[in-house]
Amino acid sequence: MRQPQIIRSTTFHWALAVSGVFAVFVIVLFGFIYWQTDDYLIARSDRMIARQLNYITGLPSERRLIAIDEHLAQDSRGVQYAGLFGPDGRKMAGNLERFPPELTMNDFVQSITVVRMLAAGPQSHAIRAIARRLSDGNALVIGREVDETREISHVVGQALALGLLPALCLCLLAGAWLSMRAQKRVEEVNQRVQRIIAGDLRERLPHRNVDEPFSNLAVIVNGMLDEMEAMIHALAGVGNDIAHDLRTPLTRARLTLERGRTNATSLEQLQTVVDKAVANVDQSLAIITALLRLAEIENSRRSAAFGSVPLHEMLGEVGDIYEPIAENKKIDLRVDVRHRLSVRADRDLLFEAVANLVDNAIKFTPEGGKVEIELLRGDRETIVRVADTGSGISEQEREAVLRRFYRSDKIRNTPGVGLGLSLVAAIVKLHGFRLAIHSGAGGRLEIICPDPQPA
Amino acid sequence: MALVSGKRTVSGSMGESPANAFAAAGNRLMTKVLLIEDDSETAEEITAELSDRGFEVEWSANGIEGLDKARSLRPDAMIVDRLLPGMDGLTVIEALRKEQVRTPVLVLSALGAVDDRVRGLRMGGDDYLTKPFALVELIARVEALLRRPVESRETTLRVGPLELDLIERTAKRGDRVIDLLPREFRLLEYMMQRSDQLLTRAMLLEEVWNYKFIPATNLVDVHMGRLRHKVDGPGETPMIHNVRGSGFILRAAP
DSSP, X not given: OHHHHHHHSHHHHHHHHHHHHHHHHHHHHHHHHHHHHXXXXXXXXXXXXXXXXXXXXXXXXXXXXXXXXXXXXHOXXXXXXXXXXXXXXXXXEESOSSOOTTOOSSSOOEEEEEEEEETTEEEEEEEEEEEEEOTTSOEEEEEEEOHXXXXXXXXXXXXXXXXXHHHHHHHHHHHHHHHHHHHHHHHHHHHHHHHHHTTOTTOOOOOOSSOOHHHHHHHHHHHHHHHHHHHHHXXXXXXXXXXXXXXXXXXXXHHHHHHHHHHOOSHHHHHHHHHHHHHHHHHHHHHHHHHHHHHHHHHOTTTOOOEEEEHHHHHHXXXXXXXXXXXXXXXXXEEEEOSOOEEEEOHHHHHHHHHHHHHHHHHTSOTTOEEEEEEEEETTEEEEEEXXXXXXOOGGGTTGGGSTTOOOGGGTTSOSOSOHHHHHHHHHHHHTOEEEEEOSSSOEEEEEEEOOOOO | XXXXXXXXXXXXXXXXXXXXXXXXXXXSOOXXXXXXXXXXXXXXXXXXXXXXXXXXXXXXXXXXXXXXXXXXXXXXXXXXXXXXSSSOHHHHXXXXXXXXXXXXXXXXXXXXXXXXXXXXHHTTOSEEEESSOOHHHHHHHXXXXXXXXXXXXXXEEEETTEEEEXXXXXXXETTEEEOOOHHHHHHHHHHHHTTTSOEEHHHHHHHTSOOSXXXXXXXXXXXXXXXXXXXXXXXXXXXXEEETTTEEEEOSXX
């Protein structure tokens, strides 16, 4: 099962493709080098024979015969050819028996075939040769065998071809090894993922501390798993909170109804009992409604209707709505808007968030206190600040207030379901804004809206 | 409010019409409401409450039958649950709207998300009520649908001694000028268009404050308290009435 899997793997296919491309490249390179070498060697030998021809031509007639003999005598490998022929075609000197018939007397180096009489019999040779009619009417031929240059080219080609085979083998081996390695890691990851699917949320993917794609991916996935694990734990905690907060009013309703049924003796008494029970049921429903709203906001990532929201107008409106409520409680509600600032947001949601902050501030500020809504400009950010003179949020409570249903011990007796700040946090997160909770005397919460990054 | 004493017609056919005869004898045609709701217990409670308030109620437990009844009975108003066996509530409404049936429809649903609400209203529903709801709320909304203010070119609203000039944005009670803030004006305008009707807090929040959520604080009560303080001066007959646990009514006569 293992072998075919490797052959099927993408890595292996890539290795094969690379080997193929490599082979083609080497063959083309070989061709090119062969052709270049051949060309170069022939050009060199052509220059040599042309020079020789010129040299001999330049000598006085009587010295030519000796020069030709000397030239041939120096050639130990027997690759040089030369011949001096009289005007009637009679051989005067050299190792050519007669003027080669293919050769034209035009001072250009040409490829011809000559037959050489050796002890072993006649042997034909491909040579490069040049011929010239001299001033005294004689014809001079100088030639040089090119089989030798061909041989050198062949050697070069063979060397390249020999190199090609091991290179290809190496490519295939590397491909197989890489693909096996990848296969192994995928297999390992798969086993761990299976364990995670089976419910072991603490399992993580293996990674080495090196900058390598596989490890980087594992780190990213592990980060995601951390986040998910935290969320699932939080969810379980929320489940318990919900159960507790829903049970309380339902238990009260049940007790009231039970006692009323046994003890009520008149219609009025029964109605009082039922009213109390209905109020408790309504409280449970309010909790469910708030929770569903929270879930809706947290899930509405895409459907949010974003547009430009003029914050200065919106804060004024929030102030208008809450002013009478603050006044009833003898709280001084002030809206301090010095700038005209807009942000990109879902107007209804942002309104809800700010309204919640103001609602909270008024609720938790004692009579005679002060609540201030401010619109500020920070360093590349717009800040909506809601500050009050209430008890504030202590350092220890800062994390907790964002949890669902958290109600500070200080405010246990104030009505509410304790979802307000979670709602604000969810809305703020949806917009990519930040919620800052400042500790110290008096409550001070800020929605910080960073300016959009120029694209 | 003239209440006709309870007469239940839970699923009676329309052919025989003792109810009609009774209404005709009482010189007033009974308002016919078609309820399409698959949960029989909920339906029974709604039917009983509506009957107590003098409505004639027809009940269908599924969408297909409901659509047939809507076509044949020509009800004055409809209450339609969203999730129904046979045919989905919104499909029923859509089908009726295509046939140019303009009967006002109140959509009931356990789906409370803002998106669901918007969808319900876009498909032709006139109002949307999320389950669970208080019966008082349901009745108030059905009444509101039945007595929707007619589009009028009238620029002055009048209820008893109360007068609202929509162009000048001024309010008067008799000769006394009432100084109103913009939102108070909008609230009074909404209430005067629906005088003698019970307006619940949720209705006011949705229509006047355009709130899509219910804030924890009793916002409506505080604002209504202020408006009442301005409208009902010392020694004057109160016009804005608080109906305990339900909402508010603007009435000319005490």
